[in-house]
Amino acid sequence: MANLQDVAKAAGVSKTTVSRFLNGSLELPDRTVQQIETAIRALNYVPNPHARRLSLGRSDTVALVVPDIATPFFATFVSAVEEAADARGLTLALHATLNRSRREMKYLDFIAHGHADGLIFVTNHASDAAVAAKINAAGRCVVVDEDVVGAEVPKLFCDNLQGGALAGRHLAEAGHRHVLFVGGVEEMISGARRYQGFRRGFEQCAGPQARIDRICGQYTYEAGHAAARRFLQSDPRPTAIFASSDELAIGTLEVLREAGVSVPREVSLIGFDDVGPLHLFAPAITAVRQPVRDLGRRALELVFDSDWKDREKLHSEELLPVRLIARESVAPPIRTT
Amino acid sequence: MANLQDVAKAAGVSKTTVSRFLNGSLELPDRTVQQIETAIRALNYVPNPHARRLSLGRSDTVALVVPDIATPFFATFVSAVEEAADARGLTLALHATLNRSRREMKYLDFIAHGHADGLIFVTNHASDAAVAAKINAAGRCVVVDEDVVGAEVPKLFCDNLQGGALAGRHLAEAGHRHVLFVGGVEEMISGARRYQGFRRGFEQCAGPQARIDRICGQYTYEAGHAAARRFLQSDPRPTAIFASSDELAIGTLEVLREAGVSVPREVSLIGFDDVGPLHLFAPAITAVRQPVRDLGRRALELVFDSDWKDREKLHSEELLPVRLIARESVAPPIRTT
Structure with a gap:
């Protein structure tokens, strides 16, 4: 493979000239530039990116965890982040x-010392002081989707409070008074805020009869299965379920189907995320839609448009709005009393 | 941040000793090892991975494109690849x-010179000689899912021929004689082989009346929409559609739904991949299931278990079996003649 020396020789200039030209620290006459570029093409020379990073301290790379x-x-x-990175000519x-x-710590170490230009960090478990410390040390890092308490960086979330409230009001308006919230743990902002918004929206609209059962866990199919099984055994049964992620809604629906419980005739179901093809389900699932692609685009903007020198203003929180997509999985409850 | 010099000083040894110890090229007495490790921990020293890669030529990293x-x-x-990498203690x-x-070329350059231990490459367009050349130059590279003609490396695909045949036989056995194949282009092995298998399976079983229409394109929702619109305008209409990816099946179903065409009463539908939650759809979609997680696990094994010194044996092709998951979207055709 051709090296810098070969390029220099073919272009008739010194190795230092080629090196400084490639790292952008030397302006050259057009003719010399042309000679170097011709030599690079002819020899199919590719600069070693590690060597280049060592000398430049940057990599045109954004890391996403x-x-x-x-x-x-x-x-x-x-x-969405990949699309946005591509538009800026960055590798991801x-x-x-x-x-x-x-594994989070391992990748944060890997990245903190890897000279990536920026880092978008997403976790899906409760905060951890060691992770926060590493994020603060990582440089240009943006925290997205779930909070990392103690990380003093720009943060970007969907409006979980608003999303919960939309779901709560929707169920109350359909006539439900006893509902089940299936969601993340209280220690995660998505879990805490979706529940807080849900309670507020539901209680404001349903009045003093309002009763909310709550099951907390992970945002997984398995947690949806477990919650639905607990629902089936409860007495009296809630007349509606807010399953606050796509996976929870799908897991819940699978168990209800198997048990022969009809949605929405016997129980109403409302989801959160609305990324999967919920509109094709039987029944089509009503859900709060997250602006997922906007989150991706905005996360990359925050990496590059934040003022990283002003540490005081850096610690900010931005919320993107959500909306309710009404389909066929919510209906008035059957009156049993 | 502590550097190598600081560690050497704290451990009471030379910088070269620490450096050679860290890159594994120097055996030291236990006591000295302990002194260095204590110093590293006390100073929270992290070796620069770029410098380390330059000296070692390896990175404990697998790249996946x-x-x-x-x-x-x-x-x-x-x-699935991430799970398998984690089990081997590798970063991905x-x-x-x-x-x-x-962008493929850019990442192949990036990786070829980035000293990753191995590379798993997946493309989804017809082959390109320049890409093949870069893959051959990249070292330990495995091509998965779609072929790159000219790449002389281990290749891993699902058994597209078998999958097509399963779908063709299933439709013929249900009584269909005029069907529509919606799939990838002939220049991609998934497009060519799924069609070839489909034709063989269908014709063998349906006999001389067999008629197959074919629409080729990308594996996207949009291509599914376009194919379904062409289907709606065709006369006579095929009585069944084989949409040979999840996206094509979903896109097709969306347009059929909108047009009020009932599946499977008016047209049968069979998909390929079966990764999305097709079992929850209305109707639940019959599909050929790819062993996706097995493909991921096996791809990583091939990176590490292939004999990369024996270039002659390297160029191999391995197929993983698929199976048909029968649900509710295939029914006998309405007899109009």
Whole structure:
């Protein structure tokens, strides 16, 4: 493979000239530029990016750390960041942590010392002081989707409070008074805020008869299965379920189907995220839609448009609005009393 | 931040000793090892991975290049590779090319000179000699899912021929004689082989009356929409559609729904991939299921278990079996003649 020396020789200039030209620290006459570029093309020379990073301290790379990309939400989010990175001519290095702290720390180390130009960090478990410390040390890092308490960086979330309230009001307006909230743990802002908004929206509209049962866990199919099984055993049964992620809604629906419980005739169901093809389900599922692609685009903007020198103003929180997509899975409850 | 010099000083040894110890080229007495490790911990020293890579030529990193991870198929595939990498203690660097050659070349350059231990490459467009050349130059590279003609490396695909045949036989056995194949272009092995298998399976079973219409394009929702619109305008209409990816099946179903065409009463539908939640659709969609997680696991094994010194045996092709999941979207055709 051709090296810098070969390029220099073919272009008739010194190795230092080529090197400084390539790292942008030397202006050259057009003719010399042309000679170097011709030599690079002719020899198919590719600068070693590690050597280049060592000398430049930058890489034109954005790193993105997500828990797991097998869910439609994260897959779509990553795809939006990739589109935005492509538009800026950046390469994207993606790392999936499987939502394990150990793996998060490993990738944060990897990145903090890897001279990426910026980092978008997404976790899906309760905060961890060690992770926060590493994020603060990582430089240009933006926290998205779930909070990392103690990380003093720009943060970007969907408006979980508003989303919960939309779901709560929708169920109350359909006539429900006893409902089940299935969601994340209280220690995560999505879990806490979706519940807080849901309670507020539901109680304001349903009045003193309002009763909310709550099951907390992970945003997984398995947690949806478990919640639906607990629902089936409850007495009296709530007349509606707010399953606050696509996975929870799908998991819940699977168990209800198997048990022969009809949605929405016997129980209403409302989801959150609305990334999967919920509109094709039987019945089509009503859900709060997250602006997933907007989250991806905005996250990359925050990496590049934030003033990273002003540490005081850096610690900010931005919320993107959500909306309710009404379909066929919510109906008035059957009156049993 | 502590540097190598600080560690050497604290441990009471020379900088060269620490450096050679860290890159594994120097055996030291236990006591000295302990002194260095204590100093590293006390100073929270982290070796610069770029410098380390330059000296070692390896990185404990596997690179994975995929077209787009927003589809459930690729998202699940990536997640399986991540699990397998985690089990081997490897970090994974993911790159999404948006299925654009320019971006594929960029990431292949990036990786070829980045000293990743191995590379899993997935494209979703017809082959390109320049891409093949770069793959051959990249070292330990495995091609998965779609072929790159000219790449002389281990290749791993699902058994597209078998999958097509399963779908063709299933439709013929249900009584269909005029069917529509919606699939990838002939220049891609998935497009060519799924069609070839489909034709063979269908014709063998349906006999001389067999008629297959064919629409080729990309594996996207939009292509599914376009194919379904052409289907609606065709006269006579085929009585069944084989939409040979999840996206094509979903896109097709969306347009049929909108047009009020009932599946399977007016037209039968069979999909391919079966990664999305097709079992919850109305109707639940019959599909050929790809072993996506097995593809991910096996791809990583091939990177590490292939004999990369024996270039002659390297160029191999391995197929993983698929199976048909029969649900509710295929029924006998309405007899109009």
